[in-house]
Amino acid sequence: MPPQVVGIGSCGIDYFAIVPRLLGPDEKINADRMEIHAGGVTGNNLTQVARLGASAGWLGLIGDDESGRLIVKAFEEDGLDLSGIQTIKGEQSTFVWIPVDAQGERCIYMFPNVNGKLTTDQVRSLFASKIKSATHFHTEASQLPLPPIKAAMEVAREAGVRVIFDLDVAPSYFAHAKLGSEKDLISALQLVDVLKPCKAAAREITGETDYEKIAVKLLALGPKVVAVTMGSDGALIASAGEMAYVPAFKVNVVDSTGAGDAFMGGLSYGLLQNWKHHVVGLFANACAAICCTKVGARSMGKRGEVEALIQEQRPEGSSF
Numbered sequence: 466m467p468p469q470v471v472g473i474g475s476c477g478i479d480y481f482a483i484v485p486r487l488l489g490p491d492e493k494i495n496a497d498r499m500e501i502h503a504g505g506v507t508g509n510n511l512t513q514v515a516r517l518g519a520s521a522g523w524l525g526l527i528g529d530d531e532s533g534r535l536i537v538k539a540f541e542e543d544g545l546d547l548s549g550i551q552t553i554k555g556e557q558s559t560f561v562w563i564p565v566d567a568q569g570e571r572c573i574y575m576f577p578n579v580n581g582k583l584t585t586d587q588v589r590s591l592f593a594s595k596i597k598s599a600t601h602f603h604t605e606a607s608q609l610p611l612p613p614i615k616a617a618m619e620v621a622r623e624a625g626v627r628v629i630f631d632l633d634v635a636p637s638y639f640a641h642a643k644l645g646s647e648k649d650l651i652s653a654l655q656l657v658d659v660l661k662p663c664k665a666a667a668r669e670i671t672g673e674t675d676y677e678k679i680a681v682k683l684l685a686l687g688p689k690v691v692a693v694t695m696g697s698d699g700a701l702i703a704s705a706g707e708m709a710y711v712p713a714f715k716v717n718v719v720d721s722t723g724a725g726d727a728f729m730g731g732l733s734y735g736l737l738q739n740w741k742h743h744v745v746g747l748f749a750n751a752c753a754a755i756c757c758t759k760v761g762a763r764s765m766g767k768r769g770e771v772e773a774l775i776q777e778q779r780p781e782g783s784s785f
Contacts (some may be wrong), residue, residue: 468522468546470514470733471595472603473588473617474507474631476523476580477559478532479722481760486566496564503539504561504762506605506633509723513730513752514601515543517768519737522546524592526579528556539763549595551587553579559608565760569718577608585616592617597624601733606666607633611645611653618656627736630657630688631729635665655687659736661729667693676701677708692732692746694725694753702732702746711746714754714778723762728753731771751775 481500488494503512511521522545527533529552536558540547556579565571596602602621604614621628632654636647651670654660660683668674671682676693680703683691693701699713731752735745751774755766766774 466520467595467598468520469599469737470511470519470521470601470603471524471549471599472507472511472521473524473583473592473609473614474505474510474603474605475559475575475577475608476503476505476508476525476536477561477576478502478535479504479561479563479762481720481722482562482564483760484564484566487564487570487572500760501535502760502763503536504723505559506607506631506726507603508536508540509726509762509765510603510629510631510729510733511545512540512543512763513727513765514734515545516765517730517734517752517771519734520546522549522595524549524595526551526553526556526583526587528552528558528579529554530556530558532558532560549592551591556582563722565720565722569721569757571720571722573722575608581608581610583609583613585613588613588616589620593620596620596626599626600737601629602626603629603631603729603733605631605633606639606644606650607631609644611639611649615653615656618653622656627658628656629659629729629733630654630661631726632660632662632666633725634663635669637669638665651686654683657688659690659692659732660688661692661694661725661732663725664694677703680708690736690742692728692749694728700728700746700750702742704742707742709742709746711743711750714751714774716754716758718757720760720764721757722760723764724753724756726762727756727765730765747775
């Protein structure tokens with residue numbers, strides 16, 4: 466059976482430096498330790514989906530190097546489908562440097578390498594059949610250029626596959642990184658069914674700070690569902706006929722890396738179950754909270770752990 470959920474986007478190895486604080490220019494500091502974990506926005510989204518119990522598979526390019534072997538090993542351990550991974554000889558896989566401070570705050574330095582060289586022709590020749598056979602297709606604005614991402618979304622749309630888009634950077638950054646123009650990125654949102662923007666992107670696109678106004682303006686661009694994360698205030702899941710506010714969970718935050726990706730995986734899983742917006746949002750928030758309790762973007766829970774957190778805290782207004 467083909468995977469229910471597939472995705473094209475960033476996936477690599479995260480090298481974490483655990484530090485007392487994040488540095489400014491010309492500063493030095495001794496790190497407490499280094500940790501190595503698999504990561505990458507779309508790779509993380511799909512890993513969370515798989516841990517919750519749905520079948521998933523990442524589609525993309527890796528190098529024949531140690532990072533590539535670690536990427537495959539991590540997916541294998543989580544039971545993901547490996548048939549969409551293409552190894553390119555002589556190339557480097559994606560990797561990322563992430564300093565994390567004592568409060569769990571971090572900054573991220575990305576090296577897309579071979580996966581950032583993915584072309585529209587490769588999308589259509591290597592991955593189109595896998596996209597067409599899925600129920601959900603995940604992708605992102607983060608590391609990869611827009612043309613192959615857009616081509617994959619078009620394949621999904623034509624096949625009636627739900628397109629779930631993680632707008633992980635602001636359009637101005639996307640353009641500055643030469644991944645595509647701001648105008649083209651906004652236009653591509655017409656191909657999106659479910660949109661989760663980062664705060665910077667949401668505010669830059671809409672010019673709003675009010676979450677409901679942000680959601681309304683983003684829905685007008687084409688998506689059918691918009692999920693706006695609000696930190697300690699929880700999240701808002703919005704569609705044309707519904708605005709569902711869901712509360713956050715209280716956990717001891719060790720590292721916030723990957724929390725948004727865990728949220729996206731929980732969101733996708735909840736939509737697969739055809740749950741109501743409120744339940745989907747609550748479940749996704751719990752996924753994000755669990756991810757914050759350990760170092761690493763894939764410090765993600767399984768369905769039983771997520772349900773246990775919901776039952777334990779029963780946030781006001783929860784009806785899971």
